[in-house]
Amino acid sequence: MFKKILLTSTLLLSNFIFSQIVINEVDADNPSTDTEEFIELKSSTPNFTLDGYVLVLYNAGSSAPYSGNLSYYTIDLDGYVTDINGIIHVGNSGVSPAPAGVIPNSSIQNGPDVVALYLGNDIDFPLDTPATATNLIDAVAYSNSPSKTPTNLMTILGITACSIDNATANSIQRKNDGTYEVKLPTPGMNNDGTGIPITRINITTSVDEVDEGNSFTITFTANMVIAGTDLNFTYVLDNGNFDSADFTGDLNVTIPVGQTTVVKTIQLLNDGINEDDEELKIYVETVPSGYMMNRNNVKVRVHDANFIVQPWGTPLNPTYGIVSSTAPAGYYSSINGLSGASLKQALQDIIADPNVVHAHTYGDVEFILKESDVNPLNSSQVWLMYVEQPKSKLDYQTGNTNIGVWNREHIFPQSRGGFQDGTSSFADGINVWLPTSANDLLAGHGDAHHIRAEDGVENSFRSNKNYGTEYNGPTGNAGSWKGDVARALFYMAVRYNGLNVINGNPSETPTGNIGDLATLLQWHQQDPPDDFEMNRNNYIYTWQLNRNPFIDNPDLASYIFGSNIGQPYTLGNENFETSKVVVYPNPTTDYIVIAGIEAEAKAEIYSITGQKIKEASFTNEITLSVSDVTAGVYLVKIFSENSSIVRKIIVK
Numbered sequence: 210m211f212k213k214i215l216l217t218s219t220l221l222l223s224n225f226i227f228s229q230i231v232i233n234e235v236d237a238d239n240p241s242t243d244t245e246e247f248i249e250l251k252s253s254t255p256n257f258t259l260d261g262y263v264l265v266l267y268n269a270g271s272s273a274p275y276s277g278n279l280s281y282y283t284i285d286l287d288g289y290v291t292d293i294n295g296i297i298h299v300g301n302s303g304v305s306p307a308p309a310g311v312i313p314n315s316s317i318q319n320g321p322d323v324v325a326l327y328l329g330n331d332i333d334f335p336l337d338t339p340a341t342a343t344n345l346i347d348a349v350a351y352s353n354s355p356s357k358t359p360t361n362l363m364t365i366l367g368i369t370a371c372s373i374d375n376a377t378a379n380s381i382q383r384k385n386d387g388t389y390e391v392k393l394p395t396p397g398m399n400n401d402g403t404g405i406p407i408t409r410i411n412i413t414t415s416v417d418e419v420d421e422g423n424s425f426t427i428t429f430t431a432n433m434v435i436a437g438t439d440l441n442f443t444y445v446l447d448n449g450n451f452d453s454a455d456f457t458g459d460l461n462v463t464i465p466v467g468q469t470t471v472v473k474t475i476q477l478l479n480d481g482i483n484e485d486d487e488e489l490k491i492y493v494e495t496v497p498s499g500y501m502m503n504r505n506n507v508k509v510r511v512h513d514a515n516f517i518v519q520p521w522g523t524p525l526n527p528t529y530g531i532v533s534s535t536a537p538a539g540y541y542s543s544i545n546g547l548s549g550a551s552l553k554q555a556l557q558d559i560i561a562d563p564n565v566v567h568a569h570t571y572g573d574v575e576f577i578l579k580e581s582d583v584n585p586l587n588s589s590q591v592w593l594m595y596v597e598q599p600k601s602k603l604d605y606q607t608g609n610t611n612i613g614v615w616n617r618e619h620i621f622p623q624s625r626g627g628f629q630d631g632t633s634s635f636a637d638g639i640n641v642w643l644p645t646s647a648n649d650l651l652a653g654h655g656d657a658h659h660i661r662a663e664d665g666v667e668n669s670f671r672s673n674k675n676y677g678t679e680y681n682g683p684t685g686n687a688g689s690w691k692g693d694v695a696r697a698l699f700y701m702a703v704r705y706n707g708l709n710v711i712n713g714n715p716s717e718t719p720t721g722n723i724g725d726l727a728t729l730l731q732w733h734q735q736d737p738p739d740d741f742e743m744n745r746n747n748y749i750y751t752w753q754l755n756r757n758p759f760i761d762n763p764d765l766a767s768y769i770f771g772s773n774i775g776q777p778y779t780l781g782n783e784n785f786e787t788s789k790v791v792v793y794p795n796p797t798t799d800y801i802v803i804a805g806i807e808a809e810a811k812a813e814i815y816s817i818t819g820q821k822i823k824e825a826s827f828t829n830e831i832t833l834s835v836s837d838v839t840a841g842v843y844l845v846k847i848f849s850e851n852s853s854i855v856r857k858i859i860v861k
Contacts, residue, residue, distance in 0.1 A: 229252055229253055229254070230251070230253075230257060230262065230291075230326065230346060231250065231251055231326075231346075231347045231383060232248065232326055232347045233249045233250055233251035233296065233383045233400065234247070234249035234298070234381065234382045234394070234395065234396065234400060235247075235249075235317075235324050235349050235351060235374075235380060235381045236248075236317075236379075236381070236394050236396070237318065237320060237322075237353070237374065238317070239319050239353055239375070239377045240377055242314065243315045243316075244303040244314050245300070245301055245303050245304050246301050246304070246314075246315070247298045247299065247300025247301065247304045247308055247380075247396050248264060248298065248299055248324055249297070249298035249397070250291065250297050251295050251399075252295040254295060255291065255292065255293045256290055256291060256292070256293065257290065257295060259287070259288075259289040259297070260286075260288065261286075261287070261328055261329070261330075262326060262327065262329075263283055263285050263329045263330050263331050263334065264283065264284040264299070264324065264325070264326055264327075265282075265325045265326075265334045265338070266281055266282040266318070266322065266324055267279065267281070267322060267324075267325060267359070267362055268280075268318060269320075269321045269322055269359030269360075269361065269362050278340045278361050278362050278365065279337040279338060279340070280334050280335075280338040280340070281337075282316055282317075283331040283334045284312060284331070285330055285331040286310075289309055289310060292407060292501055293405055293407065294398070294404035294407070296404070298396045298397050299312060300396065302314075304396055305432065306397045306411075306432040306503060307409070307411040307430075307432065307503055307504060308396070308503075309503060309504060320352035320353050320354075320357070321350070321351070321352035321353075321354075321357045321359040321371070322350075322352075322359055323349065323359055323362045323366060324348065325340075325345060325348040325366060326345075326348065327345055328344040328346060330608075331612065332611055335669075340362055340366060341365070342365060345367075348367075348368050349368075349372065349381065350362065350368045350370070350371040351372045351373070352371055352372075353373070353375045354373070355375075359371065370388070370389070372390075373391065374391050378393060378394075379391045379393060380392070380393070380394040380396075383400060384400065384401075385401060397409070397503075406499070408431050408432060408433055408440075408501070409500075409501050409502075409503035410429055410430070410432075410493070410496060410500060410502050410503060411429070411431075411503045412428070412429060412491055412493075412504050412505065412507045413504075414426065414491070418509070418510040418511075418512060419477060419510070419511060420477075420512045421478070421479050421511055421512060421513055421514040422478070422514050423477055424476045425474075425475055425477075426472050426474050426475070427444075427472070427473045427474075427491055428470060428471070428472050428473075429462050429464065429470065429472075429473070430469055431469045432469075432503070433469070434467055434469055435464050435465065435466050435469065436466060439464065439465050440462075440463070440496075440497065440500065441462065441497075442462050442496045442497070443461050443462065443494070444462060444493045445491075445494070446475070446489040446491060446492075447490070448487070448488055448489055448490035449487065449488070450484065450487055451488065451489045451490075454478070454480070455477065455478055455487070455489075455511070456475050456477050456478060456489070457475075457476045457478065458473060458474060458476060477511060480515075481515060482515055483517055483588060484513060484515075485513055485516070485589040486510060486512050486513050486590075486601045486602065486603050487511045487603070488508045488509065488511065488603060489509050490507070490508050491505075491506070491507040491509070492505055493505055512589065516587045516588045516589045517588035519585035519586075519744075521585050521739075521741060522740065522741065523585055523599075523741060524592065524594075524597065524689040524690060524693070524741050524742075525597050525687060527689070527739035527741065528739065529737075529740060529792065529795075529857060530790055530792070530805075530856065531740045532740040532743040532747070533743070534743060534747065534760075534761045535747045535750060536750075536756055536761055540559065540756070540761075541556075541761070542780065543558070544556055544778060544780060545778070545780040546777050546779065547777065547778060548768070548775055548776055548777045549774065552768060552769060552778050553769050556703050556758055556769070557647050559755070559758070560700070560703065560704050560755040560757075560758060561645070561646055561647040561704050561705070561755070562755075563644055563646040565754050566753060566755045567642035567645070567752065567753050568642055568643045568644070568645035568649065568652040568656075568753075569632075569639075569643075569655050569657070569752055569753065570632040570633040570634070570637060571617070571630075571633065571654050571655040572632075572633055572634045572635045572636035572637070572655075573638065573655060574655055574657050574660050575605060575617065575636060576636055576638075577748070577749060577752055578591060578617065578657070578661070579591060579605075580748055581657060581748040582594075582661060582662040582745065584599040585740075585741060587599060589601060589602060591615060591662040592662065592741070593662055593664045593667075594618065594661040594662065594693065595618075595663055595664065595668075595682050595683060595690055596663070596664045596667050596683060596686075597686060597687060597689055597690065598664075600614075600615045600664070606665050611665025611669055612665065612666060613665070615662050615665060616662075616668055617668075618660065618668045618671070619659065619660055620659040620660070620661060620694055620697040620698060621653065621659050621698055621701045621723055622672070622673030623654060624673050624717060625721070625722065625723050626701070626705075626720065626721070627720035628650050628652070630654065631650070631651030631653065632654045632655040639751070647705060648706050649705075650705050650706070650707055650708075652705075653704075653705055653708070656701070656753070657753065658700050658701075658749055659700060659701050661690075667683065675714050675715065675724040676695075676698075676723070676729060677728025677729065677732075678713070678724060678725045678728070679714065688732075688736065690736075691735065691736045692733050692734075692737060692738065694729070694732065695729035695732045695733040695759075696757055696759040696763075696766070697757070698729060699766055702770075703769065707720075707721045708721050709722050709723075710723055710724070710770065711723070711725075713725060729770075730766065730770060733759070733766050734844070735844075737844065737855040737856075738759075738855075742760055743760060746760045746761070763855060780852075790803070790804075790854055790856070791803075791804050791805050792847075792856040792858060795856075795858050796858070796859035796860070796861050797858065797859070797860060798835075798836070798860070799834065799835065800832055800833060800834050800835060801832070801833050801835060801845070801858060802830065802831070802832050802833075803827070803830065803831050803833070803847060804829075804830040806830070806847070806849050808828070808849050808850055809826070809828050810826070810827055810829075810831075810847055811824065811825070812824065812825050812831060812845060812846070814833070814835070814838075814843055814844070814845050814858075815843065815844045816841070816843060816844075822838065823838075835860050839860070840860050840861055841859075841860060842857060842858070842860075843857070843858050843859075843860060844856070844857055844858075845857075845858055
């Protein structure tokens with residue numbers, strides 16, 4: 210009985226969905242450079258919201274870069290609404306009337322192909338997704354040749370007919386009986402010529418991005434000459450923190466009878482305050498009867514002119530010794546002289562102390578990253594780790610698509626760590642926290658020491674791959690993130706019971722393991738902690754009240770995971786660790802100066818592969834010649850009073 214009820218409900222829901230929205234017209238344009246392509250949808254009721262729908266374009270051919278029966282383009286329809294006639298179209302900017310959504314020229318292939326409408330989002334259909342009938346609402350098969358039809362795609366999607374459009378001037382249009390015909394295009398209107406006549410108003414801007422203090426223009430354009438009486442309406446620009454105090458300009462619009470266009474100039478004001486980038490939103494609330502806003506809610510990015518530049522470098526152009534550790538005196542004193550399991554346990558007792566350490570939510574991490582991962586060259590941006598580039602804080606992912614946005618990357622993947630969705634996505638701030646301990650594995654879900662700002666698409670591609678054996682970053686990547694990753698994983702393996710960094714390429718199950726340890730130890734040596742990473746460690750400490758010890762004391766890694774396992778660890782003089790030891794000039798061609806030490810010291814220079822090429826003893830300061838050294842990246846290790854630090858230098 211239950212199965213019958215479920216089946217009946219499913220069929221009713223399916224029929225209801227199909228009656229609500231269909232693909233009404235497709236124009237692939239056909240010339241070699243297509244400029245008037247569009248896809249039109251029609252709803253059975255006017256003003257139908259398309260939230261939760263997506264258009265997917267499938268290629269039936271096998272030529273590169275696409276293979277047969279796979280997706281090649283998606284158009285997410287969230288935010289779109291059909292008009293009073295139930296019509297909406299998306300297409301190239303050259304389509305008239307202007308489409309509600311603009312796609313690049315030549316986006317729609319000439320066929321044999323299929324356009325399909327689904328319940329879902331573009332993130333559900335990445336490039337080369339196999340065709341599927343799951344959640345399919347409607348689909349249209351088409352070709353520019355009668356001898357070529359997308360037969361396999363039609364079978365998969367349940368399509369029984371293929372329309373042939375082999376003329377530039379035609380489009381494929383749905384008739385009232387549900388079949389399709391080919392005739393002259395009718396974008397933005399009913400295919401049978403019925404419906405309420407609508408004058409559409411489109412918004413365009415002179416720029417998509419503008420610096421604070423500059424001006425730009427907004428153009429309001431009607432798709433036909435205004436008749437009868439002047440068209441009058443108002444618009445607003447307010448959006449979030451952007452309000453009337455941020456600009457001057459006329460917000461009243463009049464398009465006179467006999468005209469189609471009016472232009473408004475907006476002057477942005479420089480308020481002299483660092484408040485990060487903002488977005489203004491051009492929005493017309495109402496227009497007179499018989500008119501429709503064809504493109505509304507148009508956003509313009511406003512770059513803050515008062516961003517802060519820090520004295521330290523990005524991970525791609527790192528600096529060393531400018532940012533000092535803010536660890537309190539004696540923070541690591543309890544590990545001095547210990548070895549093996551005792552050393553690891555003592556370190557865990559510090560960074561997982563239930564009487565001190567705070568656990569925060571995954572929602573809080575968004576706001577932590579906007580400070581901890583800020584681009585040193587522009588405080589309006591965050592630095593994206595794997596792709597090694599900045600991104601505006603405004604571009605944080607809030608919807609279902611990860612394209613063109615940044616999000617939160619778990620360096621120890623959630624699925625491997627066993628803490629998937631372990632904390633709330635609600636941000637409750639620095640002053641609200643939960644107690645935690647070494648056994649509180651779920652807190653790893655919101656532990657900022659192993660979560661970084663990252664490009665959304667790259668984050669998805671990285672997934673839960675092991676490092677070194679499976680994932681080494683984007684092609685051509687400089688690898689400025691590799692040491693950071695190693696130290697984050699070392700931290701996790703000490704902070705939480707049940708997490709391990711091991712050799713090889715461990716599988717996802719059982720949970721708790723990630724590799725490759727040998728690679729990560731090498732990355733840790735080749736990419737030592739820089740000022741960006743130390744600043745990050747310092748900021749996260751203000752929230753979580755624990756630190757990543759492998760940033761503060763890089764040599765700890767070899768005593769817990771590497772070649773010095775079992776040997777006593779000597780902490781030495783902590784004041785030396787945080788002193789202003791400098792190595793300059795950097796980059797250099799002839800020499801380096803090591804200064805900032807008020808004691809006897811020793812310096813060793815290593816190649817990136819670990820070969821010692823120079824060493825010298827000195828007191829207080831020394832100048833070392835590197836004129837005989839091959840151009841490249843080198844590590845300078847400085848010892849003093851049983852302590853050591855590492856600085857990276859570049860020899861040109």
